[in-house]
Amino acid sequence: MNNVGGNAWVVPKGAGNPDAACAWMKTMTSADTWIAAAKARAKKRADEGKVNIGTYTGNMKADEVIFSQVVKPSGHRPYDQAVTTIRSVQRAGFVVPQSGAAAEFTKAWQDAATRVLLGRQKAGPALKQAQQEAQRALDDVNH
Incomplete structure (x- = not known):
């Protein structure tokens, strides 16, 4: 099974500037934004001498770039295997629908x-x- 959690954004009814809120959400979830974040995270991890296992976004275009260009094998087999496993099941992920049940x-x-x-x-x-x-x-x- 593949279970992923995360945050969600909403624009409340009566919000002062819903167009700006929607534009911000679109920008924050764009492939380019995710890729830039993944590059910054990779640099930070490298500077700290830590393994970079990537940034998992839910944006297929971003993930393709991140895991083909940004994330490289670390030489630490457990981490590298974890990345391979996660990538192999991403397409099978699902969301539990909002429900009283x-x-x-x-x-x-x-x-x-x-x-x-x-x-x-x-x-x-x-x-x-x-x-x-x-x-x-x-x-x-x-x-």
Whole structure:
């Protein structure tokens, strides 16, 4: 499973300058901004003598540039393997939809993963159970 968290921005109803707020958000999430941030982070990590594992953005264009041009193998196998693994699952990432049942939904699939990892259940039955639990939670919220 691939689970990513992060921040979200909103423009409240009645905001004084929603156009400027939207322009700022667009700038902050543009590929060019992410790439510039990744370059600055890479320099800072190098100056500190630390491994740079990259900046994961959710912006596919930015990530392609960051991981083909900015992030280089560090020579530290665990870090390099982690970068490879994260990059290999990025396209399979998903967002838990906003819902009154979001917590139950998240718990259902996390519990399924735990049962599989602990050897208590095979993946197919665990996911089927998680689907049923999540659907039940969604049904309860929507009634």
